[in-house]
Amino acid sequence: xxxxxxxxxxxxxxxxxxxxxxxxxxxxxxxxxxxxxxxxxxxxxxxxxxxxxxxxxxxxxxxxxxxxxxxxxxxxxxxxxxxxxxxxxxxxxxxxxxxxxxxxxxxxxxxxxxxxxxx
Amino acid sequence: xxxxxxxxxxxxxxxxxxxxxxxxxxxxxxxxxxxxxxxxxxxxxxxxxxxxxxxxxxxxxxxxxxxxxxxxxxxxxxxxxxxxxxxxxxxxxxxxxxxxxxxxxxxxxxx
Numbered sequence: 438x439x440x441x442x443x444x445x446x447x448x449x450x451x452x453x454x455x456x457x458x459x460x461x462x463x464x465x466x467x468x469x470x471x472x473x474x475x476x477x478x479x480x481x482x483x484x485x486x487x488x489x490x491x492x493x494x495x496x497x498x499x500x501x502x503x504x505x506x507x508x509x510x511x512x513x514x515x516x517x518x519x520x521x522x523x524x525x526x527x528x529x530x531x532x533x534x535x536x537x538x539x540x541x542x543x544x545x546x547x548x549x550x551x552x553x554x555x556x
Numbered sequence: 557x558x559x560x561x562x563x564x565x566x567x568x569x570x571x572x573x574x575x576x577x578x579x580x581x582x583x584x585x586x587x588x589x590x591x592x593x594x595x596x597x598x599x600x601x602x603x604x605x606x607x608x609x610x611x612x613x614x615x616x617x618x619x620x621x622x623x624x625x626x627x628x629x630x631x632x633x634x635x636x637x638x639x640x641x642x643x644x645x646x647x648x649x650x651x652x653x654x655x656x657x658x659x660x661x662x663x664x665x666x667x
Contacts, residue, residue, distance in 0.1 A: 540591075
């Protein structure tokens with residue numbers, strides 16, 4: 438069974454850098470899937486952040502592109518999110534998810550991790 | 557960028573009764589391969605979202621057959637034939653034709 442688990446600091450200072458990792462089990466990070474990050478501010482809807490393929494090819498939400506980097510570590514079967522210059526608006530639950538290559542469906546999700554931006 | 561809208565944004569339902577949610581996209585989601593790249597997700601309270609429908613009308617594994625998806629191009633519908641109490645939550649449509657974009661969500665609760 439495929440499982441994804443997010444990890445990282447729950448509190449980040451304003452103008453700092455948010456860094457999260459998603460550990461994947463039950464599937465290879467080198468399989469034919471995209472590995473994505475999605476976030477959800479408290480009480481609000483879902484926002485796609487970006488995705489990466491095992492080849493290193495990546496796509497980002499245009500509104501976040503200048504601040505986001507997603508990377509993959511094949512040796513650890515995990516992928517990571519880095520978001521710079523964070524503000525209170527970046528406070529959210531961050532989910533990692535697997536997106537099918539053919540149909541574009543997010544078929545597996547992590548449990549999510551709340552990241553709060555505050556001094 | 558493709559923009560997704562949903563209606564209604566809030567839907568009180570009665571168990572045993574049908575329910576329907578509409579989703580519209582600003583551009584056609586019909587690919588040249590004949591598939592509509594539209595997915596539906598349900599986020600139950602306090603949980604991660606999970607996939608209900610992919611490619612407009614295909615139920616994901618384990619999804620009860622009371623859920624059905626239909627539509628093509630820019631107009632899509634999610635129907636629940638007989639609502640159960642466990643169906644409460646927020647339903648999101650999402651286009652997967654380009655970089656993913658979610659609709660605003662429809663909150664379904666029991667009357």
